[in-house]
Amino acid sequence: MKFLRRFLTRLANFATRRRDDERLKEEIEEHIALQTAENLRAGLSPAEARRRAMLKFGAVEAIKEDYRAERGMLFIETLLQDIRFGLRMLRKSSGFTAVAVLTLALGIGANATMFILVDAVLFKNLPIADSDRVLYISSTSLETGRGRGESYPDFLYLQSNARSFQSLAAFSGDDVDVSDKSAVPTQVRGGLLTFNAFSVIGQKPIIGRDFLPEDARLGAPPVVILSHSLWQSRYDRDPSIIGRTIRINEIPTTVIGVMPPGMRFPRANELWMPVIPTGKWQKREFRGLTVFGRLAPAATLTSARAELTTLARDLEAAYPATNKNIGIQVQTYNDYFTGRDTRLIYLALLGAVGFVLLIACANVANLLLARANSRIREISIRVALGARRWRVTRQLLVESIMLAALGGVLGSLLGVLGVRIYRATILPDDTPAYLSFSVDYRVLAYLLAITILTGILFGLAPALRLSRLDINASLKEGGQGSGRSARARSLSTVLVVAEMALAFVLLVGAGLMIRSFLNMTRTPIGAKTDNILSMDIILRPSKYPTPQSQISFHQQLRAHLQALPGIKSVAMASNLPGDGWTDFVYELEGRPLSDPQRLPRIGGVVVSPSYFPVLRIQPVRGRVFSDLDGVSGVPVVVVNKTFARMSWPNDDPMGKRLRLVMPPLNTPNAPASVPQTWLTVVGVVPDIVQSDSSEGAHDPLIYLPYQQLPQREMVVAALAVVPPGSLSSAFRREVLAMDPDLPVTDLRTLNALLRERAWPWRIYGSMFSIFAAIALLLASVGLYAVIAHSVSQRTQEIGVRIALGASRAAILRMVFMHGFRQLVIGLVVGLVASFALTQILGDLLIGVDPLDPLTFLSVAFVLALASVLGCAIPACRAMRVDPMVALRYE
């Protein structure tokens, strides 16, 4: 109570900045006057009486200090003093301040950018209440370790038995076509939900109603809930949408609700429909659902995992035919949705910017050490006047933290700018709509933390060194002269070595990413890809149920497009170069399949006869397809060179036969059945890149004639004689004229598609390169500063050496050796660190080894070059030292 009262009074005094000094001064004067009068009465002379009175009173300044300490918040007051003093110091040496702040801003800015991205990608959760208590459940094959979904019957079992969750719901995603009179048909990301899904995540439609159990009954009229963004873009926020019928996949469906803005659960959904358990959904082997649920109050991730593992075992025992070796996975949102590679690349980049910041810190620490020299005298005087060691240290740390704070503010601005540049650079399609790159409390806390830590990190060593001065020695020396002790020099050497090592690691990382990117783009596509416009056409089975109807649609479309002016030739394919393939299990004639567990698979591309001419490819053997293939005559196949070499290494592939046994299960876009007849190889074509992430080598491929194996989903590729982009709207018009419900997707040039394929490596490679370039710049400037400083310190010594007959070359060698020693140690340390750290990048690298000698050598070369530049200027200055001037220097 007493303490509280005293504290509050002090706080009030501090806040009102009450200056009671006057009162104390008056009291002291009166006190001394009274004592003097007393002493006079005792018979002393006036001067002596006053002197004794003052002696008896004691040290006035010390008492004032105690008095002030008693009155206000001494700590904060002196802190404010430190800050005011620090500001003066920073203003006084504005050149130093500018360099240090700029260096720190670069380091902190890179970190801010990266952390905002990492925060958006890895940490920000769904915008729902307690999103970290919502977990995602999927199944996993215990044999292959591959993750899959849950089946509807298994979901029902989990729903009624899992106690770790308040309730369970499930979703499934699928692209759907939306068509009605409001706008052109479009394909959007749609989803199926169990009717309780929105209530599990605590979301309600802003207009209309949520799903009801009746909506999920067999034979219930189809209903849909729209996202706010679809409602806005397609229906102009018309509230009368509720109850209206729109066509989804051509099925008339009633709109019953619109979700709030930003609600795109689970990822970027535009609409939701209830799961109605008919057909495939009744099968236990159809694992198309992701189950999710809110943890019960007492449950944890671990306990939920344990319980569900038991439930999965129960299912395994009850339904061995379908559930043998099916395990279960319980994951958080980020575990479930963010790929391992994504996490890896972001963490690697975060590590990279961490290194940049460390280099910046080392640089500023070196600047401070160099400047410490000129402050030795100031600090010595302060210590001599009675400043305590921790007080001096604190003063210096306050200065460094203020530097860091200035750097932090500037860096944060740079960081936000960096995020803008990032967003402007990346392809808009690739950013999931739910990502928000806003600055949230996590980003602010991170920035604050790194700013303060940075300040302490670079300020502590110089501050401790200054506060441990031997003041006798430094006052005698007069604050000039040799000043810098051997220890200080070795400290800055260590810092430079560390910078070199860190820069080495970063440059190696950047080099490996750049080489991956080059490998990716350098692999020849194998075909001419310019002037080709492509689009995806997905025919609905309800409208085009038979292969004949699909073929006739495609042929009509082809005829219409072919008639457009500016079109030379039109082809269809299941996949274009760089766009993947369809998996088939196959068998070579004369080599029957023995092990049913290990069926050989091959990538197959279904193409129309004009496909090879459009890509301007000539067969290396035999022929490509003709209009008759698949219609009459023997079934045929065309293979690429890699497949021919792989399958018949010593034989002529022409006339050899193979057959497709069956489409592998769970392959998206797999044809319902394949003719199991033998296919004769009639031609061999050059290798064309088909995979979406080529490892540099070509994949074995087979090409099948379209008429032999019609597909619902085909890509149309048209070779144009005019700029292909100008034909986009004509393409759309033609499709719409043929089928007003059919959306056109991915309308783009083939070159654009191929560019998109390489973009992650381009983006991450260039981010790595930017960070590495900053690191290189900072490290070489750091080396330059240290060498230059040491040369200027040693001017006199160098003068003596020259006067005593040292040749200019010897001086040059001396300075360069000084720099190179640090470089070499830095390179060795960096090399060892890189060996360990580049392994992390392993999975992201394409066609390049994590220990790629070329990268390591060129990085060493670049660093050495930068160091030569860093040493050259001070070395030249040292060489030109005039001994006479140098000796008079003092």
Place this chain on the structure above:
Amino acid sequence: MKQKMDVLQGTLALMILKTLDVLGPLHGYGIARRIEQISRDVFSVNQGSLYPVLLKLEQEGAITSEWGASENNRRARFYRLTKDGRKQLQAETRDWEQTAAIIGRFFEVKAEDLS
């Protein structure tokens, strides 16, 4: 050094309170004189250290102060015990007497008393 200050401050506060209790309102010099008269060595050099302690007591509410006229008719700050201060004095006196009694008994103890 610091510890000795604390002990001095603690006892000094008690001495101030007692002085004000016995003699009524006094200015700083008056308090210092009284304390000096009774215990000569406390203030042989450092009368000034009285003022921070007075401020502390005032901020705790044990004493209040106001301007008044000193013996030579100039402005001086007069300190007066408050009700809280009187209570505090009583409590601290009790504590002090107890402590002193205990310590006193320890000093009187002889080896044979403990056998």
